[in-house]
Amino acid sequence: MKTLLTAMAASLAVLAASPFAQAQERLLIGSTSSSSSHYGYFVAVNQIINNQVDGVSSSVAETGATVDNLRRISRNQIDLGLVTTNTGYHAYEGLNDFEGHPVDSRLLWVYTVAPQNAVVREDSGVTSLQELEGVRFNPGITGSATEATTEAVMKMLGIQPDYVRGSTTDIVSSIKDGRLAGYVKSGVGNRLDGSTLDIATFTPIRVLSLTDEQAGTLREKMPDIGVVDIPAGAAEGVPPYTTWAFGVAVHARPGLDEETAYQIVKAVMENPEPQANAFSAVKGADMAQMTLDVGTVPLHPGAARYYREQGLEIPEALKPTE
Secondary structure (H helix, E strand, O other): OOHHHHHHHHHHHHHHHHHHHOOOOEEEEEEEOOHHHHHHHHHHHHHHHHHHHOOOOEEEEEEOHHHHHHHHHOOOOOEEEEEEEHHHHHHHHHHHHOOOOOOOEEEEEEEEEEEEEEEEHHHHHHOOHHHHHHOOOOOOOOOOOHHHHHHHHHHOOOOOEEEEHHHHHHHHHHOOOOOOOEEEEEEOOOOOOOOHHHHHOOOOEEEOOOOOOHHHHHHHHHHOOOEEEOOOOOOOOOOOOEEEEEEEEEOOOOOOOOOHHHHHHHHOOOOOOHHHOOHHOOOOOHHHHHHHOOOOOOHHHHHHHHHOOOHHHHHHOOOOOO
């Protein structure tokens, strides 16, 4: 009997020492609709966390995207999730839809940027944003974040186009036949949107750039958006330009353990291939720099530690707070 008890005790000791018996930190990741390509991105991130981060077990939840994720973060129902940088800022500061009930979430990383491209017909005669004053122009598809952001940007810059509303199909047709000078359309990484390329097939286009002064105004006065430099080649013959943008990011609840956040960010930054396979816009992207360029809320301390270790300078607005 004594021998049996000794053997059982030894077996339990071995089991307790086994990594499989150690308690796993369980995390839930809020994503978006499973029909979205962004959902596939979060599936890839989930696999990276489970394969690369010791002591952590994660799973992905299908959600209603940004606003839903922020509300779930505020209720501690998810640990991290998809948040667009502009809405994340509004929530953090208690603005717009979050007035009176701010949501505190912390930035981990930005995985893609949606440049807001102001595109006009080349024969419209419009060569600068300022020249859109009084010109028939679509600010973005009705009800979209692009529309709201364009109107806010133009108001900040003191420009009043003659806005024309409509669906993508209607607006593209109107630009093709010359009834509109142009529109603003989200890009895909550093490439123009497919509808813009469709227009450009038979109608020469021009992409308008912010001036240095305009870019400085937006950086100072509109912290909910980023200002990005797009290299030449957004489409054939398009030179480099500067425009406003918002990012799609991963935010965490403030109480997420610092070491866990650090290990997650490290694993994601150092394993880009699975992410690029799931979401092509990630391919070749410098996510760390992108995070610091267009992030809008303070970094989680664990994320900040990783970026500092890479020798990156964290902007004042993104430095972790208590």
